[in-house]
Amino acid sequence: MKDLVSIKELSRRDIEEILNTTKAFKEVLGRDIKKVPTLRGKTAINLFFEPSTRTRTSFELAEKRLSLDVLNFSVSTSSVVKGETLYDTLKTIESYSVDYVIIRHFASGAAEFIANHTPASVINAGDGTNEHPTQALLDAFSILEVKGKLDNLKIAIVGDVIHSRVARSNLYLLSKFDTEIRFIGPSTLLPTEIPENVKFFYDLKEGLKNVDVVMLLRIQLERQKGAFIPSLKEYFHVWGVKKEAFRYLKQDAIIMHPGPMNRGVEISTEVADSPRSIILRQVTNGIATRMAVIYLLTPKE
Amino acid sequence: MLIKIYNAYIIDPFTGKNGIADLIIDNGIIKTLVFKEKDIPHSDRSIKKTKSKEKANSIEIDATGLYIFPGLIDMHTHLREPGYEYKETIRTGTLAAIRGGFSSICCMANTFPVNDTPEVTYYILAKAKEEGSCDVYPVGAITKGLKGQELSEMVILKEAGCVAFSDDGMPVMNSLIMRRALEYSKVIGAPIISHCENMLLSEDGVMNEGKISFYLGLKGIPKASEEVMVARDIILSKHFKAPLHIAHISSKGSIDLIKRAKEEGVPVTAETCPHYFTLTENAVSGYNTNAKVNPPLKTEEDREAIKEALKSGVIDAIATDHAPHHIDEKKVPFQEAVNGISGLETAFSLSLKLVHAGVLTIAELIEKFTVNPAKILNIYKSGIKEGMDADLIVVDIKREWTVDKEKFISQGKNTPFNGWQLKGKILMAFKGKQVFDMRNE
Numbered sequence: 001m002k003d004l005v006s007i008k009e010l011s012r013r014d015i016e017e018i019l020n021t022t023k024a025f026k027e028v029l030g031r032d033i034k035k036v037p038t039l040r041g042k043t044a045i046n047l048f049f050e051p052s053t054r055t056r057t058s059f060e061l062a063e064k065r066l067s068l069d070v071l072n073f074s075v076s077t078s079s080v081v082k083g084e085t086l087y088d089t090l091k092t093i094e095s096y097s098v099d100y101v102i103i104r105h106f107a108s109g110a111a112e113f114i115a116n117h118t119p120a121s122v123i124n125a126g127d128g129t130n131e132h133p134t135q136a137l138l139d140a141f142s143i144l145e146v147k148g149k150l151d152n153l154k155i156a157i158v159g160d161v162i163h164s165r166v167a168r169s170n171l172y173l174l175s176k177f178d179t180e181i182r183f184i185g186p187s188t189l190l191p192t193e194i195p196e197n198v199k200f201f202y203d204l205k206e207g208l209k210n211v212d213v214v215m216l217l218r219i220q221l222e223r224q225k226g227a228f229i230p231s232l233k234e235y236f237h238v239w240g241v242k243k244e245a246f247r248y249l250k251q252d253a254i255i256m257h258p259g260p261m262n263r264g265v266e267i268s269t270e271v272a273d274s275p276r277s278i279i280l281r282q283v284t285n286g287i288a289t290r291m292a293v294i295y296l297l298t299p300k301e
Numbered sequence: 302m303l304i305k306i307y308n309a310y311i312i313d314p315f316t317g318k319n320g321i322a323d324l325i326i327d328n329g330i331i332k333t334l335v336f337k338e339k340d341i342p343h344s345d346r347s348i349k350k351t352k353s354k355e356k357a358n359s360i361e362i363d364a365t366g367l368y369i370f371p372g373l374i375d376m377h378t379h380l381r382e383p384g385y386e387y388k389e390t391i392r393t394g395t396l397a398a399i400r401g402g403f404s405s406i407c408c409m410a411n412t413f414p415v416n417d418t419p420e421v422t423y424y425i426l427a428k429a430k431e432e433g434s435c436d437v438y439p440v441g442a443i444t445k446g447l448k449g450q451e452l453s454e455m456v457i458l459k460e461a462g463c464v465a466f467s468d469d470g471m472p473v474m475n476s477l478i479m480r481r482a483l484e485y486s487k488v489i490g491a492p493i494i495s496h497c498e499n500m501l502l503s504e505d506g507v508m509n510e511g512k513i514s515f516y517l518g519l520k521g522i523p524k525a526s527e528e529v530m531v532a533r534d535i536i537l538s539k540h541f542k543a544p545l546h547i548a549h550i551s552s553k554g555s556i557d558l559i560k561r562a563k564e565e566g567v568p569v570t571a572e573t574c575p576h577y578f579t580l581t582e583n584a585v586s587g588y589n590t591n592a593k594v595n596p597p598l599k600t601e602e603d604r605e606a607i608k609e610a611l612k613s614g615v616i617d618a619i620a621t622d623h624a625p626h627h628i629d630e631k632k633v634p635f636q637e638a639v640n641g642i643s644g645l646e647t648a649f650s651l652s653l654k655l656v657h658a659g660v661l662t663i664a665e666l667i668e669k670f671t672v673n674p675a676k677i678l679n680i681y682k683s684g685i686k687e688g689m690d691a692d693l694i695v696v697d698i699k700r701e702w703t704v705d706k707e708k709f710i711s712q713g714k715n716t717p718f719n720g721w722q723l724k725g726k727i728l729m730a731f732k733g734k735q736v737f738d739m740r741n742e
Contacts, residue, residue, distance in 0.1 A: 107636045
């Protein structure tokens with residue numbers, strides 16, 4: 001495989017291969033010397049058109065652990081502000097002979113656009129409201145670690161589904177396994193046409209009943225142009241996952257969040273810091289997952 | 302130049318005369334037109350090569366199995382000149398029109414400067430006369446600068462040569478201004494052409510809202526965005542008894558509204574474009590920017606409703622909404638790409654699919670491309686008549702050809718139909734003394 005642009009195009013078997021490889025890299029990261037010489041002499045560029053700290057650092061660390069030479073190209077320091085097109089930016093970068101392009105872009109489809117125009121391996125680090133495949137993979141790996149399986153699970157995705165690339169990638173990934181997927185949130189933040197295999201709930205309590213995994217989504221204030229919800233206070237009141245959820249959640253239900261989280265909006269501090277939360281485990285697993293993805297891709301000669 | 306055409310099947314909704322005829326065009330004027338026995342069945346066979354004898358100053362064409370129609374009228378074209386000559390010019394746009402069978406086109410006002418002053422109208426008409434290959438009918442802006450605030454000087458614009466008024470692409474959001482425009486247009490006798498879209502509902506959407514937009518992670522435009530404005534404009538047209546023409550209908554809901562309005566006697570007419578009865582939102586898959594168009598492509602349900610409305614007459618005309626763009630403007634991520642399809646050179650062949658599929662008869666289709674737009678626009682066309690200027694096309698409705706955007710005369714290569722196999726080709730066009738021969742393409 002040359003690129004990882006979207007989860008949609010992966011088979012269940014592809015996903016399992018990535019998760020197995022992730023496991024191997026996680027072992028490496030547990031050692032004293034965490035670096036492997038696998039990709040020495042190759043170059044990766046982190047091409048970020050949207051502000052990001054955690055995804056970018058996670059990728060950068062993954063690249064360095066694989067002994068890649070790393071370039072960082074972010075929008076504030078680039079000529080994009082001078083009106084350069086994405087195509088020209090890409091061609092410029094290509095002249096540096098890079099092998100891996102990790103792209104985050106505010107436009108849906110930007111990663112596919114890049115992948116279609118370069119021989120380098122392209123990894124989508126989030127494109128608009130389309131996909132964030134490595135997030136879904138690290139989420140799957142984290143669920144697998146804790147639950148020991150990806151089949152026969154009920155998973156609730158709560159919140160701003162319509163603006164969320166994380167929700168989409170998770171939906172596509174989990175749909176390839178034997179799972180029940182639920183969307184919970186206000187109708188203004190759910191798609192107008194809910195995918196066939198998804199159940200949706202406006203009521204948090206009802207939606208969380210019998211669920212094994214709760215995935216919270218960040219309320220994306222920067223994408224909220226229209227009036228989707230009256231206020232963050234009201235959102236927290238109705239859909240924020242708070243301590244009382246522990247009363248009706250299954251005993252072994254786990255809480256996930258792709259970060260950065262807004263305490264007091266989609267999640268309360270008690271829940272975020274509870275033993276049921278695997279949020280920090282997700283962050284840790286991000287590095288091994290990204291190492292696995294880079295390792296498994298083959299740039300065109 | 303003397304042109305003799307034998308045995309063509311003529312369909313002319315202007316004169317109402319249909320049948321096999323011989324035709325002689327002398328120096329751009331139809332000298333004789335002789336219909337033969339009405340009952341000879343038309344063979345309808347595809348001609349590999351039209352037989353023609355060419356002498357120094359005359360051409361003889363055996364048109365057995367071919368059709369002759371009056372030159373088609375496109376009510377909705379973007380010629381881009383003045384201001385955006387890098388997208389299209391009056392020269393290339395009118396040539397593309399001829400290649401597509403159109404001998405008359407209405408060019409929208411969203412040029413730079415906007416066609417909201419007589420100077421711009423004169424400029425367009427002068428350029429068209431000098432460099433154009435077909436008749437150009439400018440559409441003036443409803444409001445100054447397409448800003449939706451102040452009415453442009455419509456009487457002066459009409460006198461300068463504008464045949465209709467539209468803020469196409471920049472819908473008049475203010476209902477009071479739209480009311481005034483409709484009322485005032487009655488004075489002028491030129492219709493208001495409304496691009497029905499509620500910009501607030503569209504927000505920054507880039508495709509039809511639904512399953513596919515969610516799947517692609519693209520921001521959707523709800524069908525309601527078009528339909529609420531169709532409803533609003535129909536209500537205004539009804540209350541103020543002013544003719545209203547609705548541009549590029551794309552949704553079933555709009556059709557239902559127009560159907561009801563027509564039944565009630567509201568003076569409303571409507572057009573659609575080939576892409577709305579040919580494609581659905583699926584064409585956007587893979588972030589195909591050439592399928593990005595406004596209003597956005599809709600669903601199968603809408604496509605079927607449009608075909609039905611063409612059949613029943615709820616939709617009066619087919620227009621191209623020819624919107625040529627530079628390649629750089631489409632070679633970007635989907636949400637950054639401009640809207641529009643370069644449509645002049647494929648519109649008629651795409652529409653012939655409706656005839657081949659039995660949705661419309663050939664005569665019904667030709668009405669939607671000729672007499673109906675002429676009526677809506679109040680423009681006079683003589684049709685194919687002795688003593689009048691030649692304004693006609695010769696068509697082989699069975700000839701198959703492959704769309705190749707690189708062969709477009711239009712500067713806009715932005716088509717979602719590149720590589721499509723189409724049936725029905727314009728072989729020749731006669732426009733006054735001009736003869737365009739496309740038989741060997």
